[in-house]
Amino acid sequence: MATSNNTVTVLCRMPSGLVLDLYDETALAARAADARRGHGAMAAPVPRASVRLAGARRDPRYHPRDNRLLGMAGRTEVPADFWAAWCAQNPDFAPLRHGLIAAERTAERAASWLREHGGTRTGLEPLDPDALPVVGVTRRDAA
Template sequence: MADTVTVLCRLPSGIRLDLHDLSSLSERTQATAPVMAPPQARSSILLNGIRQDPLYHPVENRLLGRAGRTTVPTDFWKAWLEQNRQSDLITRKIIFAETTPARADNAMAELAKDRTGLEGADNTTLTEGVTPMQKTD
């Protein structure tokens, strides 16, 4: 089995994945006094977003069919996935992993028309009842 996987992130700017020690988080919830300090991650990885995709161009700002790719250690990915299996990031395929870069390219080809909701409105079509603004001189 490979030591790394290619994680694809379909968020525009990427995201930081934090791996937490679940026993310490459980202790925090059981404390009699509230713990005000934020939980400290055991390890973290910053995923590249769509804007780091080689095909992304800021002028057209086209997000559909694009994803940032980050090489992540397999053990980190499996542990993070186990802690976040029910997250919308996973269930909606906003973040997912493939074993090789070629498989990652194939996965993105399959998802090329699958909208995430982050792409923005299509500026070539108008919503029903909306008309273009008339210029006055």
């Protein structure tokens, strides 16, 4: 999957993906000012652009039967200017800060990033059914 100079490959390690919304900051500031002046209820803001990121379940190696997500990530080509603007608008977004979503200039660099960071647990991996604690009747409870 080759990328052009005006796109980046965004990796999303969240299982079901994520929708990134970009808002007009001037319109958001105007809405906030209206709310402070008491001008009625506010409707939800309308994004000026949105991108849906493919999640880890869209990784070509993912198989639903195994349900293994560690080391997997969805890959989405995103316009570079959208990505830069979205990152500037959401610098404290937890998935961005903690490496659940990341971008690289090329698909090859994205694959390299995933090889390097893919072994880090995200906390979103499914539980191993063979490693679950046994819950049930103990000898003391049976007596």
